[in-house]
Amino acid sequence: MSAPETAEVLARNSDEAAEALISAQGLTKRFADFTAVDGIDFDVRRGEAFGFLGPNGAGKSSTMRMIGCVAPVTAGTLRILGRDPATQGPAIRARLGVVPQQDTLDLELTVRENLYVYGRYFGMSRAALRPKVDELMDFAQLSERANAKVEPLSGGMKRRLTIARSLINDPEILLLDEPTTGLDPQARHVLWDRLYRLKQAGVTLVLTTHYMDEAEQLCDRLVVMDGGRIVAEGSPQELIAAHSTREVAELRFAPGANAAAAERLSAALTGDRERIEALPDRVLLYVADGERAVARSHEIDLFPLSSLVRRSTLEDVFLRLTGRSLVD
Amino acid sequence: MTLEAPPTIAASNARASIALRVLPPGLYAGRGYVVLERAFRVYRRSWMVIFSGFFEPLFYLFALGTGLHKLVGTVLGPGGHPISYTAFIAPALLASSAMNGAVYDSTMNVFFKMKYAKLYDAMLATSLGPLDVALGEIGWALFRGGLYAAGFMIVMLVMGLMASAWAVLMLPAALLIACAFGAVGMAVTSYMKSFQDLDLVQVAILPMFLFSGTFYSLSVYPAWLRVVVECLPLHHGIAMLRGLNSGVLDGAMIAHVAYFLVMAAVGLVVTARRLDRLLLR
Numbered sequence: 001m002s003a004p005e006t007a008e009v010l011a012r013n014s015d016e017a018a019e020a021l022i023s024a025q026g027l028t029k030r031f032a033d034f035t036a037v038d039g040i041d042f043d044v045r046r047g048e049a050f051g052f053l054g055p056n057g058a059g060k061s062s063t064m065r066m067i068g069c070v071a072p073v074t075a076g077t078l079r080i081l082g083r084d085p086a087t088q089g090p091a092i093r094a095r096l097g098v099v100p101q102q103d104t105l106d107l108e109l110t111v112r113e114n115l116y117v118y119g120r121y122f123g124m125s126r127a128a129l130r131p132k133v134d135e136l137m138d139f140a141q142l143s144e145r146a147n148a149k150v151e152p153l154s155g156g157m158k159r160r161l162t163i164a165r166s167l168i169n170d171p172e173i174l175l176l177d178e179p180t181t182g183l184d185p186q187a188r189h190v191l192w193d194r195l196y197r198l199k200q201a202g203v204t205l206v207l208t209t210h211y212m213d214e215a216e217q218l219c220d221r222l223v224v225m226d227g228g229r230i231v232a233e234g235s236p237q238e239l240i241a242a243h244s245t246r247e248v249a250e251l252r253f254a255p256g257a258n259a260a261a262a263e264r265l266s267a268a269l270t271g272d273r274e275r276i277e278a279l280p281d282r283v284l285l286y287v288a289d290g291e292r293a294v295a296r297s298h299e300i301d302l303f304p305l306s307s308l309v310r311r312s313t314l315e316d317v318f319l320r321l322t323g324r325s326l327v328d
Numbered sequence: 329m330t331l332e333a334p335p336t337i338a339a340s341n342a343r344a345s346i347a348l349r350v351l352p353p354g355l356y357a358g359r360g361y362v363v364l365e366r367a368f369r370v371y372r373r374s375w376m377v378i379f380s381g382f383f384e385p386l387f388y389l390f391a392l393g394t395g396l397h398k399l400v401g402t403v404l405g406p407g408g409h410p411i412s413y414t415a416f417i418a419p420a421l422l423a424s425s426a427m428n429g430a431v432y433d434s435t436m437n438v439f440f441k442m443k444y445a446k447l448y449d450a451m452l453a454t455s456l457g458p459l460d461v462a463l464g465e466i467g468w469a470l471f472r473g474g475l476y477a478a479g480f481m482i483v484m485l486v487m488g489l490m491a492s493a494w495a496v497l498m499l500p501a502a503l504l505i506a507c508a509f510g511a512v513g514m515a516v517t518s519y520m521k522s523f524q525d526l527d528l529v530q531v532a533i534l535p536m537f538l539f540s541g542t543f544y545s546l547s548v549y550p551a552w553l554r555v556v557v558e559c560l561p562l563h564h565g566i567a568m569l570r571g572l573n574s575g576v577l578d579g580a581m582i583a584h585v586a587y588f589l590v591m592a593a594v595g596l597v598v599t600a601r602r603l604d605r606l607l608l609r
């Protein structure tokens with residue numbers, strides 16, 4: 001084994017001792033006088049799946065780009081694998097896999113060549129790449145299109161290729177910026193399965209998503225960002241427990257009658273965490289016991305056109321924390 | 329070792345020479361050749377595109393060489409020796425085509441790859457640094473320029489237009505010209521915002537081609553215009569190749585070489601820094 005490889009092994013061992021693979025304190029990103037990321041703190045531990053949730057413009061991609069060492073940090077500290085991205089960008093990037101929000105595939109090359117050439121960028125040998133490329137084309141289910149140009153591929157195929165490409169260097173940390181946006185349900189489930197397997201294999205996942213089911217499925221821990229700040233943090237269950245009630249009763253009244261019904265129903269709420277939300281088309285009751293809330297409504301002579309009782313989801317937490325209206 | 333070992337800081341630090349310390353850290357991983365390798369892969373399929381660039385200077389040579397040669401006959405070449413008009417313009421056309429090839433590649437092609445194909449974004453998400461990208465892309469422009477120069481020189485040889493044995497040195501000299509124009513072209517491109525801006529490049533290149541003494545000696549100009557033209561890079565390219573073709577080597581040769589070395593170095597540093605600023609922000 002040559003000297004550089006030994007150095008690499010030593011570096012890895014020292015990382016294992018420090019348990020946070022990524023750690024940020026007061027991390028800030030400014031573009032001219034606009035603050036996209038406003039002093040956030042977080043730690044990502046080895047082997048976990050960590051998620052960034054947040055509405056459009058919350059600063060998720062800006063954060064991901066700083067972690068990916070393709071955007072300099074404006075203020076605060078960021079350490080990835082124990083190293084400083086400002087001075088050791090290429091060395092850190094050598095151990096990351098990156099799926100950017102927008103595909104950056106090489107449209108002048110074929111599917112196979114995209115994987116191959118990308119591996120070469122990492123300094124991998126031709127011999128090591130040959131089996132790796134085949135394996136990844138299999139992974140992305142693109143083996144039949146191996147020698148096709150990338151340009152005419154469907155959006156989902158391109159996305160799969162981007163994800164396969166990010167794995168070429170056997171990354172320790174995989175950064176996925178909205179990995180499944182634009183994929184059909186089949187492709188999303190296949191991808192979740194693949195990501196789950198990568199996690200089992202010890203790869204640390206950091207992802208952003210707009211899909212709450214995706215976050216619930218994949219993330220051990222997540223943060224909700226809004227306006228460049230972290231507004232909540234925890235596991236999906238913790239977040240639901242902390243920011244929502246156990247159940248939600250959705251009562252639909254006649255158009256125009258919802259606000260008035262909500263007014264009257266608010267008297268029926270008991271627990272201190274319970275709350276009510278009037279939407280144009282329905283009333284949401286965040287309560288511990290949904291069936292009882294519906295019964296209450298009947299008791300005060302309010303009969304909704306339809307009612308539905310469900311468990312609270314991450315989506316309720318998300319909307320609670322970041323609001324229902326569009327910000328940008 | 330560089331091929332087999334995984335990329336490490338130890339290795340890249342060792343490769344980064346002292347000269348590169350002037351650049352910010354993380355700019356160079358010592359792997360520009362993989363960017364060049366990509367270019368070869370792309371053009372392996374579309375070599376006709378490359379081939380076509382080879383004919384442009386030949387057309388000039390045949391058209392002007394045969395047409396004007398009848399009218400002009402012989403002219404005074406470097407060192408005051410009489411020389412056929414065709415042999416007079418041939419090295420100048422070689423210098424111009426080295427410039428044109430490098431400029432085309434480093435402006436049009438680089439602009440497209442930077443702004444639309446997001447190619448450099450993809451490269452910089454790997455362990456490559458901006459200087460690797462700049463070196464690889466300029467290296468490709470250089471290879472292409474070298475190919476054209478070699479082809480053109482073979483035609484010169486066949487037509488008996490090489491006036492001395494020194495003429496073989498026109499090949500490395502043409503590469504130096506291509507390298508300098510490629511580096512500066514890429515640096516300039518990094519400031520461009522739209523395809524319209526690229527038209528400005530042609531506005532600079534075409535007059536330079538026509539007025540830098542390609543078709544006649546600068547002695548026809550008034551003194552002030554001569555000074556202006558003598559500052560232009562293409563003039564140095566033409567004077568260098570013309571001198572080499574005739575085997576007239578004087579102190580001016582050193583000045584020409586130095587001119588292009590400085591131009592290439594400045595272009596390369598500016599390009600690497602701009603890629604860093606533009607894409608890694």
Ligand SMILES: Nc1ncnc2c1ncn2[C@@H]1O[C@H](COP(=O)(O)OP(=O)(O)OP(=O)(O)O)[C@@H](O)[C@H]1O
Nearest residue numbers: 031034036054055056057058059060061062063101
């Ligand atoms: N290069 C840039 N220059 C100026 N402003 C930028 C730049 N990149 C991002 N921004 C701004 O920073 C803010 C955060 O952007 P970012 O892309 O990080 O959001 P996001 O959370 O990823 O949003 P989305 O869910 O829409 O992808 C936005 O207001 C955006 O306009």
Ligand SMILES: [Mg+2]
Nearest residue numbers: 060061062101
């Ligand atoms: Mg984003």
